[in-house]
Amino acid sequence: MEPLLSVRDLKMHFPVRGGLLLKSIGAVRAVDGVSLDIAPGETVGLVGESGCGKSTLGKAIVRLSNPTSGSIAFNGRDITKLGRHAMRPLRSDLQMIFQDPVESLNARLSVRQIIEEPLVIHSRGNSAWRRQRVDELLERVGLPKSAAERYPFEFSGGQRQRIGIARAIALEPKLIICDEPVSALDVSVQSQVLNLLLELQQEMGLSYLFIAHDLAVVKHISDRVAVMYLGKIVELADADTIYQNPRHAYTRALLSAIPEPDPRLRKKRILLEGDVPSPINPPAGSAFGHRIGHPRYEETIGMDLGLAELEPGHWVAADPCCLTPEDWEKARNSRS
Amino acid sequence: MSDEEPLLEVRDLITAFDTDAGLLRAVDQVSFQVKRGRTLGIVGESGCGKSVTAMSIIRLLPQPMGKVLEGQVMFKGRDLQKATDAEMRQVRGGEIGVIFQEPMTALNPVQRIGKQLSECFLLHTKMSRKEAWEASIEMLRLVRIPAPEQRIGDYPHQLSGGMRQRVDIAMALACKPDLVIADEPTTALDVTVQAQILDLMKQLQKDMGMSVILITHDLGVIAETCDEVVVMYAGRVVERAPVAAIFERPLHAYTRGLLDSMPKLDTPRKSVLPTIPGMVAGLADLVPGCRFCQRMGREGPVLRERPLFEEIHSGHWVETCPNCFEEPA
Ligand SMILES: Nc1ncnc2c1ncn2[C@@H]1O[C@H](COP(=O)(O)OP(=O)(O)OP(=O)(O)O)[C@@H](O)[C@H]1O
Ligand SMILES: Nc1ncnc2c1ncn2[C@@H]1O[C@H](COP(=O)(O)OP(=O)(O)OP(=O)(O)O)[C@@H](O)[C@H]1O
Numbered sequence: 001m002e003p004l005l006s007v008r009d010l011k012m013h014f015p016v017r018g019g020l021l022l023k024s025i026g027a028v029r030a031v032d033g034v035s036l037d038i039a040p041g042e043t044v045g046l047v048g049e050s051g052c053g054k055s056t057l058g059k060a061i062v063r064l065s066n067p068t069s070g071s072i073a074f075n076g077r078d079i080t081k082l083g084r085h086a087m088r089p090l091r092s093d094l095q096m097i098f099q100d101p102v103e104s105l106n107a108r109l110s111v112r113q114i115i116e117e118p119l120v121i122h123s124r125g126n127s128a129w130r131r132q133r134v135d136e137l138l139e140r141v142g143l144p145k146s147a148a149e150r151y152p153f154e155f156s157g158g159q160r161q162r163i164g165i166a167r168a169i170a171l172e173p174k175l176i177i178c179d180e181p182v183s184a185l186d187v188s189v190q191s192q193v194l195n196l197l198l199e200l201q202q203e204m205g206l207s208y209l210f211i212a213h214d215l216a217v218v219k220h221i222s223d224r225v226a227v228m229y230l231g232k233i234v235e236l237a238d239a240d241t242i243y244q245n246p247r248h249a250y251t252r253a254l255l256s257a258i259p260e261p262d263p264r265l266r267k268k269r270i271l272l273e274g275d276v277p278s279p280i281n282p283p284a285g286s287a288f289g290h291r292i293g294h295p296r297y298e299e300t301i302g303m304d305l306g307l308a309e310l311e312p313g314h315w316v317a318a319d320p321c322c323l324t325p326e327d328w329e330k331a332r333n334s335r336s
Numbered sequence: 337m338s339d340e341e342p343l344l345e346v347r348d349l350i351t352a353f354d355t356d357a358g359l360l361r362a363v364d365q366v367s368f369q370v371k372r373g374r375t376l377g378i379v380g381e382s383g384c385g386k387s388v389t390a391m392s393i394i395r396l397l398p399q400p401m402g403k404v405l406e407g408q409v410m411f412k413g414r415d416l417q418k419a420t421d422a423e424m425r426q427v428r429g430g431e432i433g434v435i436f437q438e439p440m441t442a443l444n445p446v447q448r449i450g451k452q453l454s455e456c457f458l459l460h461t462k463m464s465r466k467e468a469w470e471a472s473i474e475m476l477r478l479v480r481i482p483a484p485e486q487r488i489g490d491y492p493h494q495l496s497g498g499m500r501q502r503v504d505i506a507m508a509l510a511c512k513p514d515l516v517i518a519d520e521p522t523t524a525l526d527v528t529v530q531a532q533i534l535d536l537m538k539q540l541q542k543d544m545g546m547s548v549i550l551i552t553h554d555l556g557v558i559a560e561t562c563d564e565v566v567v568m569y570a571g572r573v574v575e576r577a578p579v580a581a582i583f584e585r586p587l588h589a590y591t592r593g594l595l596d597s598m599p600k601l602d603t604p605r606k607s608v609l610p611t612i613p614g615m616v617a618g619l620a621d622l623v624p625g626c627r628f629c630q631r632m633g634r635e636g637p638v639l640r641e642r643p644l645f646e647e648i649h650s651g652h653w654v655e656t657c658p659n660c661f662e663e664p665a
């Protein structure tokens with residue numbers, strides 16, 4: 001199937017200033033060569049260490065920022081360089097919801113105005129039609145009609161997230177980038193919001209890029225999962241596979257760090273030693289190999305550490321520091 | 337109870353907000369203790385009064401609406417409710433470190449993080465400016481901010497969400513407090529950094545006998561770090577027990593509901609997750625009786641009379657509402 005979204009070798013760098021005089025001393029390579037496809041109706045989960053570039057990637061995809069290089073194709077059309085104006089018709093297909101429903105909702109607007117705004121911007125229907133549409137949307141996300149005339153601060157976190165979702169689906173988008181949409185919610189509300197996202201997906205054939213830290217949540221909602229490390233995707237596979245059979249050393253460390261909701265099973269973690277790498281002037285070779293002080297690190301300088309397909313649909317960075325010797329062999333062969 | 341005097345004891349705390357609808361109780365007779373070197377977890381759904389409890393302890397309730405109506409907060413033998421504002425300013429950040437729920441409200445957006453961190457040391461220790469700057473870099477390193485020498489010149493918006501949260505943690509731990517009140521400290525962190533931060537806090541606990549009150553909705557984090565757990569619902573403590581008992585023998589229907597709605601790694605993918613039906617009533621509509629029965633749509637005398645809070649097993653307390661309290665077989 002034609003992918004809905006196709007990202008190729010995307011880079012997003014920010015200048016940094018440092019030292020006492022705050023001179024420009026390099027760049028934060030927040031996203032540093034990411035390629036990723038999302039099929040219609042598919043959910044891809046995106047996980048990785050804090051600061052590895054997940055939000056930056058999400059924002060670049062919906063073109064809230066201008067990528068440094070690489071390309072983004074949506075529905076077969078290259079949108080990498082589209083300006084504000086040219087992007088506008090596409091906004092209806094491409095939405096983003098954020099972790100903090102408070103910060104992302106304009107507190108001075110009523111809930112009706114917030115949900116109606118995209119419909120107004122895109123000149124959908126007349127005011128009577130929009131009125132009815134907002135009522136439908138509220139009902140769809142499980143809020144009472146009376147909510148429309150109230151203001152965001154009058155709602156709990158979970159309710160505000162529902163308002164954000166109602167706004168995001170108002171234009172019937174094809175893809176929603178969900179940046180930690182349930183992180184701030186307590187477990188019972190979190191499960192309600194996850195159920196809602198899954199129902200909407202079934203009804204509307206939506207695709208999601210779902211960014212989160214809770215790996216149980218990501219597994220629950222995703223078809224495939226991408227693991228990011230320091231600006232790059234290091235492993236990508238079917239959700240069940242990646243949890244049952246992780247191949248990259250970082251993915252393994254990540255999975256071992258999941259807090260165990262059973263105090264009897266407080267388990268042995270693979271605690272990551274070494275300095276957390278910085279996206280400012282990152283190591284020349286394997287970033288993870290450098291972090292764990294792997295003996296083969298030197299070899300990886302100048303090496304192409306791009307993804308290799310180990311098994312059908314299971315991609316992993318071809319990096320001798322992060323794979324078992326057998327997998328490294330396999331990865332090398334599959335790439336040649 | 338125990339022979340050792342607790343570091344902190346909250347007794348029958350009642351906190352209310354002055355609103356258009358009258359004086360509404362957000363915290364309704366909450367009691368618990370924190371022993372030295374121990375971690376107490378507070379869980380419960382959004383709006384159940386966790387943050388208001390924390391803010392009451394350190395006296396940072398929103399003014400002028402928020403008021404502690406009754407109860408004591410005994411910290412190292414003295415009642416913080418009676419301390420002067422100046423004394424409280426020294427306690428906060430000195431003896432009690434606070435990690436606020438919303439990192440952006442704790443950090444000043446127009447000040448470099450290095451300046452903000454240094455302030456903590458300058459205010460609560462005798463360090464020189466230069467020493468404070470060095471100590472700040474060291475703190476950033478401890479909370480695993482990469483390249484701290486460079487990051488120290490950043491403004492908050494230049495950091496990722498998780499990094500901002502770690503700066504906040506660094507501020508709270510900077511002066512090596514006796515008690516840390518951490519309100520959702522790791523929600524924006526990935527699991528590996530979360531594990532490191534929790535480890536760091538454990539280390540400080542071991543080295544300095546620091547106590548922690550950890551407010552979180554992540555039951556996994558509770559299971560891994562807490563000694564004792566307080567489960568709050570609608571302003572009240574419905575269950576309080578050692579951590580193992582909460583997970584193995586939850587006695588209150590609400591606690592069980594929370595545990596069930598958490599997705600686990602072996603939950604079938606994309607299946608419908610269990611949820612707790614209904615919604616917490618607004619503060620103005622809460623009944624004097626069992627509030628979880630109210631949510632479940634039950635009626636009758638259970639809604640009128642407050643259930644007793646009883647010790648069923650040693651150290652395991654629960655509201656013994658006839659509908660919600662159940663001993664597992
Ligand atoms: N506007 C900006 N200016 C400079 N650096 C930035 C900017 N936005 C992001 N960065 C940097 O880019 C890197 C990636 O940040 P990003 O917010 O994408 O991380 P993340 O993976 O979403 O992390 P988290 O899980 O903590 O939200 C970080 O080092 C961050 O400091
Ligand atoms: N400034 C205020 N004025 C009126 N009511 C308030 C105010 N601040 C909090 N409340 C109310 O007090 C109750 C408890 O709120 P609190 O912030 O303690 O919840 P919480 O348990 O920390 O929730 P969360 O998990 O969402 O952080 C809520 O019903 C809330 O609406």
Ligand code: SF4
Nearest residue numbers: 428429455456459507
């Ligand atoms: S520790 Fe820092 S932020 Fe906290 S009260 Fe002291 S100076 Fe203020």
Ligand SMILES: [Mg+2]
Nearest residue numbers: 054055496497
């Ligand atoms: Mg982010």
Ligand SMILES: [Mg+2]
Nearest residue numbers: 386387388437
């Ligand atoms: Mg709170």
